[in-house]
Structure formats: C-alpha cells, structure tokens
Amino acid sequence: MRAPACEQRSFSRAYGDIELVTRTDPASWRGSLRLLHLGVLQVASEETDAVEVVRTTRDTTADGRTHLFVRLQLEGAALVFQDGRRARLHPGNLVFYDAGRPFSVVLPEAQRARVLMVPRPLLRLGEAELRRITAKVVDDTTDSPAALLMPLLDGLVREIDAVAPPAREGLARAVADLLAALAADRSTGTEAAGTGPSAATGQAAMLDRVKATIDARLAEPELSPGVLAAEHGISLRYLHKLFQEQGTTVGGWIRRRRLEACRAELARPSAADRTIAAVAARWGFASPTHFSHAFRKAYGVSPAQFRGQRPSG
Structure with a gap:
C-alpha cells in the first residue's frame, strides 16, 4: 500500500519520483522530511515509520535526476539495494546510492537519517567508478581513510543544522570535499587524497564546484x-x-x-x-x-x- 499522498509528494519533491510503500494502514503511517538547500548540495532530515522507498526505471526516465544520495543513518536500520548489491545500515553507517538508476531503500522500523543529495560532478568519479561505490556500507571501523573522514563528516553535517545561514555554504563545500574523498576511497580501495592536488586537478575541482x-x-x-x-x-x-x-x-x-x-x-x-x-x-x-x-x-x-x-x- 502506498503511504499518504501528502507525504508521497513531499518525498518526491525532495528525492525525485519515488514511491513510498507501507505494509501497515496508510492512515496511521507517519513520515516527515525537512530539506535544506545549501548551494552545492541539499540535506534532508528524514524521520519515518517502517516503509520501503522505491525508485523505478520509469521514475528515473520521467524526472531525469542523476545526483548521488548519501545516507547517514542516525537511528534504526536501513537496507539499500542497487546494482545487484545490498547494504545493511545501522546508526553511524553511511551508504551511496544513485538517483540515475533504480534503487530500493527498505526501512524495517521507525528510523531517522540524514540524506545528502550531491551533484555527480562533485564526487569527481567516472561512471564506472560511481557504480563501484553504490550500496556498500561505509563506516569508521575499517583501517582506511574512512576511519578519519567519517567522524569529520558527521560533525560537519550536524554543524550545518546549527549555524546561521550565511555560514552554511562554506560548511557545505567542506562536506562535499569530504564526500569526494570517501567516494574515491571506496571506488579504489586505496588512499584517496595523496599529498596535494596538481594545478590541473585544482582547476577541475573548481569547475565541478x-x-x-x-x-x-x-x-x-x-x-x-x-x-x-x-x-x-x-x-x-x-x-x-x-x-x-x-x-x-x-x-x-x-x-x-x-x-x-x-x-x-x-x-x-x-x-x-x-x-x-x-x-x-x-x-x-x-x-x-x-x-x-x-x-x-x-x-x-x-x-x-x-x-x-x-x-x-
């Protein structure tokens, strides 16, 4: 059964065409979404009862959105399905998934999450590399750059909610840079940042921004x-x-x-x-x-x- 129409419209305006499917009485289902527009990215604060979020091939064709989702799970669990993979998220975990291709996010219980919507160019990865990072759990327990970057990212995202609007743009750029580093790490399994960008890399990064x-x-x-x-x-x-x-x-x-x-x-x-x-x-x-x-x-x-x-x- 579909969730109530008003919530369906709210989530679709933020995420692109999606369907909210609930196994309970739609009249009793509750979900809310608060969206912040931060220039280079958008941050949604999401809180729902159990539900499945589905984006089909028809949906991707209808609205043409191609940004990447970055889901930071705050409370409850989530299962993200895309590209033949399944990622199981617990509080503190992160996952990338792509609005340009079908996906499903199963939320089996009441939950809270922050969902960042990031334009593809900001991640500075090719299509093949982007496909390698979707539906793979990122956490801070592995011996990789993620162990350093995840706490920084979590702190910056929480700070965005608290600071005055004029300061948010700078924080949003910092978040985008951290996400690019995390995505590079997940796509290669090697160190993402190196010792410093070349002039050409710096120009490409500025153009992407x-x-x-x-x-x-x-x-x-x-x-x-x-x-x-x-x-x-x-x-x-x-x-x-x-x-x-x-x-x-x-x-x-x-x-x-x-x-x-x-x-x-x-x-x-x-x-x-x-x-x-x-x-x-x-x-x-x-x-x-x-x-x-x-x-x-x-x-x-x-x-x-x-x-x-x-x-x-």
Whole structure:
C-alpha cells in the first residue's frame, strides 16, 4: 500500500519520483522530511515509520535526476539495494546510492537519517567508478581513510543544522570535499587524497564546484558569471577560462542546463497541467519567447511540439 499522498509528494519533491510503500494502514503511517538547500548540495532530515522507498526505471526516465544520495543513518536500520548489491545500515553507517538508476531503500522500523543529495560532478568519479561505490556500507571501523573522514563528516553535517545561514555554504563545500574523498576511497580501495592536488586537478575541482552551484541555482533568473565568481571567490576572468577550456561559455552552460531541466519536466506526466511558461519560469527563463526560441534551436522542435510527442499514460 502506498503511504499518504501528502507525504508521497513531499518525498518526491525532495528525492525525485519515488514511491513510498507501507505494509501497515496508510492512515496511521507517519513520515516527515525537512530539506535544506545549501548551494552545492541539499540535506534532508528524514524521520519515518517502517516503509520501503522505491525508485523505478520509469521514475528515473520521467524526472531525469542523476545526483548521488548519501545516507547517514542516525537511528534504526536501513537496507539499500542497487546494482545487484545490498547494504545493511545501522546508526553511524553511511551508504551511496544513485538517483540515475533504480534503487530500493527498505526501512524495517521507525528510523531517522540524514540524506545528502550531491551533484555527480562533485564526487569527481567516472561512471564506472560511481557504480563501484553504490550500496556498500561505509563506516569508521575499517583501517582506511574512512576511519578519519567519517567522524569529520558527521560533525560537519550536524554543524550545518546549527549555524546561521550565511555560514552554511562554506560548511557545505567542506562536506562535499569530504564526500569526494570517501567516494574515491571506496571506488579504489586505496588512499584517496595523496599529498596535494596538481594545478590541473585544482582547476577541475573548481569547475565541478561551479557546475554544481549552477545546477543548484538554475531557478534563479539572476544567476550570472558575476554571481558565480563572487560566490566561489575567483576572478571573472578565471571563471571564463575554466569554461573556455571545456569548449563552452558560462552563459552557454547555464542555458544548456536550464533547457535540459525544462525538457525533463515537460516529459513528466505529473507536469502535464503546468503551462510551458510556468515551466520556463521555474527554471530561470525570464522570457517565455526567449525560452521557446532557445528550446527549438537546441532540440529542433518547439516546447509545445515536444510535449505533444510525449507518450500518454
């Protein structure tokens, strides 16, 4: 049986299209989710009765979300299934799982967790490496960098909840760096950090951070190269250089990501009653006319034609 519709919508808005399946009376099921938007990542404080969280292939196709989940179990147990593996979590454990592929999270009892949603670029791993880290328990009992990094990560995540909003962005970046180190350790089984990044590695890391900020702030019409440079403490010239070396521009990348977000939403059956102008505005396009022109140029059809091509049902 599905959990109550209001909780279903709340969890889907945060995590992407998912289904909450409960074996008890849905009317008596309780679950809550509090979401913090922290620029480069989002942190959900989750508290539920027993339930199963399911994301199917159809769900991944419908909303197109591809971030990584990082689940920090605080109370109760959890079972995470993905890529043919099963991870059993107890309080203090962590696991990565991928929104871009089907997964199931079985919560057999009342539980609390923090779930971080991390843009893929921040982990600085290829697709094959990302697949190696999903549904594998990370804890601080093994003789590896995780033994040092896990307590630091736990402290930073708890601190984010307590500090004033202006200080949260810096903590969020620190959390993202720790997660990247943990992911690298899990993907290789070797030391993640080394003695220090090269200049090329530093540039790649900065570009990843800027791209992650763009993804997190697409809905803001005022997002611009100047805003991004100031937020990351770099010069406008250096910011433009980072994107030029990738064969694009800052503005071009922002436009591309907005168009991809609009296209994914227009393809979702659940967004069928939302006007094209509303979809455009939701993803930062100030002018519906400009959006329609950019969409046609990118995809060869107008937004209305694209929506009309979507299979019904």
